[in-house]
Each structure stands twice: as structure tokens, then as C-alpha cells.
Amino acid sequence: MKKIxxxxxxxxxxxxxxxxxxxxxxxxxxxxxxxxxxxxxxSLSSPFAKNINDIPCVITDVLPDDRGPTKTxxxxxxxxxxxxxxxxxxxxxxENDLISERDSHYCLADKFTEIEGQYDVILLxxxxxxxxxxxxxxxASEGVIIPLEAQDYSVKRTGYLDxxxxxxxxxxxxxxxxxxxxxxxxxxxxxxxxxxxxx
Ligand SMILES: Nc1ncnc2c1ncn2[C@@H]1O[C@H](COP(=O)(O)OP(=O)(O)OP(=O)(O)O)[C@@H](O)[C@H]1O
Ligand SMILES: [Mg+2]
Numbered sequence: 532m533k534k535i536x537x538x539x540x541x542x543x544x545x546x547x548x549x550x551x552x553x554x555x556x557x558x559x560x561x562x563x564x565x566x567x568x569x570x571x572x573x574s575l576s577s578p579f580a581k582n583i584n585d586i587p588c589v590i591t592d593v594l595p596d597d598r599g600p601t602k603t604x605x606x607x608x609x610x611x612x613x614x615x616x617x618x619x620x621x622x623x624x625x626e627n628d629l630i631s632e633r634d635s636h637y638c639l640a641d642k643f644t645e646i647e648g649q650y651d652v653i654l655l656x657x658x659x660x661x662x663x664x665x666x667x668x669x670x671a672s673e674g675v676i677i678p679l680e681a682q683d684y685s686v687k688r689t690g691y692l693d694x695x696x697x698x699x700x701x702x703x704x705x706x707x708x709x710x711x712x713x714x715x716x717x718x719x720x721x722x723x724x725x726x727x728x729x730x
Contacts, residue, residue, distance in 0.1 A: 576617030
């Protein structure tokens with residue numbers, strides 16, 4: 532069971548789009564995919580639900596882990612091989628909910644031990660900040676994929692993410708690897724974006 536986080540602290544770089552497409556590609560390869568949304572707008576969950584704020588069971592219902600078993604937030608859909616774990620606005624209270632937990636960033640990782648072996652791949656979509664949700668994704672993942680746009684700002688911001696990755700490696704998940712940087716929405720031609728992309 533591979534656990535792959537998708538993260539970048541710059542918004543709108545294509546994290547969720549990449550996560551969704553990667554999940555689809557794995558599913559087509561007959562892999563059983565669990566897609567975990569860790570973003571409070573529920574962008575990854577939206578294709579699976581009419582209104583994400585009406586979904587009865589979302590990730591926050593099992594964090595911290597004494598609230599309920601992981602399977603209660605795993606939804607079944609018409610998408611063969613893909614099960615989503617949705618999120619919605621309730622994720623906004625994550626930091627508050629987990630404040631009393633000493634190792635709050637481990638809570639998400641712990642939830643996957645309950646479903647060990649049921650999936651080939653778990654994909655975790657992080658939000659565009661470096662708060663607890665992102666740290667939880669990095670702690671729960673074996674590898675992280677970093678989508679970015681071919682712009683100075685997008686590339687520079689990976690520095691902050693790298694710092695958090697190093698901290699997570701030191702404190703919670705020493706084997707966390709950066710699986711790759713994915714250049715998204717690059718324009719072709721001799722402009723600045725394509726020069727950055729080619730570096
Ligand atoms: N390769 C692409 N070509 C065109 N549009 C794209 C591409 N990748 C993403 N988009 C569009 O860009 C917007 C932002 O993408 P997405 O929501 O995946 O980014 P994100 O990094 O997850 O954003 P956030 O940080 O807000 O969670 C969406 O409207 C998406 O459809
Ligand atoms: Mg997103």
C-alpha cells in the first residue's frame with residue numbers, strides 16, 4: 532500500500548487536479564485507490580458529491596482517532612477502484628480539534644493502519660498552506676509529489692515546503708521522499724516560464 536502526498540504551499544498550482552488524474556490513472560491500471568481530501572474546500576471531494584457540506588461522514592469525523600473507525604469515512608462511488616475520503620469546511624477546525632493531542636500530526640497516519648492491505652495506493656491531497664493538515668499528509672506519506680507552475684514565485688515557495696519536509700523527516704517520518712516536481716501549466720516557446728521549466 533503506497534501512500535503518496537500531493538503538496539505545495541502555493542495555491543492553484545494543480546495539486547488537486549494532479550491528485551485526481553493520478554488516481555484515475557492508477558484505477559485504470561487496476562489499482563485500488565483511496566483518495567483522501569485534506570483541504571477544507573473539498574475540491575477533491577466535489578466530483579463525488581453534489582454538495583460537500585452535506586456529506587454525512589468526512590475525514591474530520593475520524594480525527595482524532597478515538598472518534599470512529601476509518602471505514603466510516605470511506606465512501607463508495609460509481610468510479611470503479613476509486614474510494615474517496617471527503618473533506619469539507621469542518622477541516623477548518625482541525626488544529627483546534629487536535630490541539631490536545633501531543634503528536635497531532637500522527638493522527639492521520641495512524642488511521643491508515645486500520646485499512647492496511649485494502650488499497651494499492653493512497654493519495655492525499657494537501658491544502659495550500661503549511662499547517663497541520665499539510666504536516667499530517669507529509670507524516671502519513673511515503674513520498675510527496677510537488678506540482679508547481681513554471682513561475683518564479685511558485686518555484687521559490689517550494690523552499691518553505693522543503694523546510695517543512697526536512698522537519699517532518701527529522702521528527703516523524705524519516706523515510707519521506709520527494710518523488711518529484713511536476714511542472715504544470717507551462718507555456719511553450721521562448722518565454723520566461725519555459726526557461727524556468729527547463730531548469
Ligand atoms: N494543466 C492544467 N491546465 C489547465 N488548467 C488547469 C491545469 N491544472 C489545473 N488547472 C486548473 O487550475 C485551477 C487550480 O487547480 P487545482 O485546484 O488543481 O489547484 P490546487 O493547487 O489544488 O489549488 P488549491 O491550492 O486551491 O487547493 C483549477 O481550476 C484547475 O481546473
Ligand atoms: Mg487543491
